[in-house]
Amino acid sequence: MSSHPDAPAVPAGTDVAAVRLEEVEHVYGGAGGPVAALGPISLTVPRGTFLVLVGASGCGKSTLLRLVAGFEKPTSGTVRTGGTEPVPGRGAGIVFQQPRLFPWKTVGGNVELALRYAGVPRAERARRVPDLLERVGLHDVADRRIWQISGGQQQRVAIARALAGDDPLLLLDEPFAALDALTRERLQEDLRRVSAQTGRTSVFVTHSVEEAVFLGSRVVVLTRRPGRIALDLDVGLPRTGVEPHELRALPEYAALRAEIGRAVRAAAA
Ligand SMILES: Nc1ncnc2c1ncn2[C@@H]1O[C@H](COP(=O)(O)OP(=O)(O)OP(=O)(O)O)[C@@H](O)[C@H]1O
Ligand SMILES: [Mg+2]
Structure with a gap:
C-alpha cells in the first residue's frame, strides 16, 4: 500500500476504507470560466467492493477517478485511499478507455x-x-x-x-466502451471472475446499466454535472459459484436493471 510521505501512518490492523471521499467538490479553471465538474460528494468504499459508477456524459465520472488516482487534487474536501492521500502512480492499477x-x-x-x-x-x-x-x-x-x-x-x-x-485498488474508466457487444460481454465475464479471485477493490466507470448490474457489488448513479449521488445501491447478487447466463436470468437481475435504469434516466432528465 502506498502512503503519502507527509500523511500520518495508519496503525496496523485499522479497518480503513479503500477509498473515502468527504465533501469533495471539483471545479476546473480555464479560459472559458470555471466548470463545476463534481460534488459535493461523500463516498466510503470498503475494501473488496466492486463499485460501478454510472452517469451521463460529462457528469464528472472521470474526474472522480482522477481524484482517487491522485492525478488531480480536489478543489475542496478530502480524498483518501487506504487512509492516506493518493499519490499518482502509486497504489492503484489503472485501465483507461483506450489501452x-x-x-x-x-x-x-x-x-x-x-x-x-x-x-x-x-x-x-x-x-x-x-x-x-x-x-x-x-x-x-x-x-x-x-x-x-x-x-x-x-x-x-x-x-x-x-x-x-x-496495487490494492483497480480504477477502470469505461475500459470496454470501444468494443463490440460479444467481446465486451466476454471481457465483463472475465473481469468479474478475476475480480472475485483477487478480491481487489475496484472502481469501474460505465454508461451501461447492464454492465453496472453484471459487474458491480455496489452501483452509484451520479446526477448531471456537477455529479452528486442520485442512487447508491448494494447489488447483492452472488459473486461466485454462478454462471454468467444464470446470473443474467435471475429475477433480481432484471429488477436491479430496471431500478438503476430508472435512476439513470431521472438523473439525466
Ligand atoms: N481539464 C479540464 N478542464 C476544464 N474542464 C474539464 C476538464 N476535464 C473535464 N472537464 C469538464 O468537467 C466535466 C466533467 O468531466 P469528466 O471528464 O469528469 O466527465 P465524465 O463523466 O467522465 O464524461 P464522459 O462520460 O463523457 O467521459 C465536463 O463538463 C468536462 O467538460
Ligand atoms: Mg469520462
Missing part, C-alpha cells in the same frame, strides 16, 4: 514491463508473466506484438498490466 500499451513490445513484454515498474525482480517476473496472461486469457498470444492482436485482446493486456502491480 495504453507499448506497441513495439510483445504482449508478454508489456506485462513484464508493468511488473518491472512495480519493482518485481527479474526471476519472479518470468514466473508471473504467464500467470497474469493466463488470468486474462492471453497465454497463447504472449509472443505477438501489440499491433498483431485485436482491440479486445489489447484491452486484456491493459487489464493484465493493471493487475501486475499488486
Whole structure:
C-alpha cells in the first residue's frame, strides 16, 4: 500500500476504507470560466467492493477517478485511499478507455514491463508473466506484438498490466466502451471472475446499466454535472459459484436493471 510521505501512518490492523471521499467538490479553471465538474460528494468504499459508477456524459465520472488516482487534487474536501492521500502512480492499477500499451513490445513484454515498474525482480517476473496472461486469457498470444492482436485482446493486456502491480485498488474508466457487444460481454465475464479471485477493490466507470448490474457489488448513479449521488445501491447478487447466463436470468437481475435504469434516466432528465 502506498502512503503519502507527509500523511500520518495508519496503525496496523485499522479497518480503513479503500477509498473515502468527504465533501469533495471539483471545479476546473480555464479560459472559458470555471466548470463545476463534481460534488459535493461523500463516498466510503470498503475494501473488496466492486463499485460501478454510472452517469451521463460529462457528469464528472472521470474526474472522480482522477481524484482517487491522485492525478488531480480536489478543489475542496478530502480524498483518501487506504487512509492516506493518493499519490499518482502509486497504489492503484489503472485501465483507461483506450489501452495504453507499448506497441513495439510483445504482449508478454508489456506485462513484464508493468511488473518491472512495480519493482518485481527479474526471476519472479518470468514466473508471473504467464500467470497474469493466463488470468486474462492471453497465454497463447504472449509472443505477438501489440499491433498483431485485436482491440479486445489489447484491452486484456491493459487489464493484465493493471493487475501486475499488486496495487490494492483497480480504477477502470469505461475500459470496454470501444468494443463490440460479444467481446465486451466476454471481457465483463472475465473481469468479474478475476475480480472475485483477487478480491481487489475496484472502481469501474460505465454508461451501461447492464454492465453496472453484471459487474458491480455496489452501483452509484451520479446526477448531471456537477455529479452528486442520485442512487447508491448494494447489488447483492452472488459473486461466485454462478454462471454468467444464470446470473443474467435471475429475477433480481432484471429488477436491479430496471431500478438503476430508472435512476439513470431521472438523473439525466
Ligand atoms: N481539464 C479540464 N478542464 C476544464 N474542464 C474539464 C476538464 N476535464 C473535464 N472537464 C469538464 O468537467 C466535466 C466533467 O468531466 P469528466 O471528464 O469528469 O466527465 P465524465 O463523466 O467522465 O464524461 P464522459 O462520460 O463523457 O467521459 C465536463 O463538463 C468536462 O467538460
Ligand atoms: Mg469520462
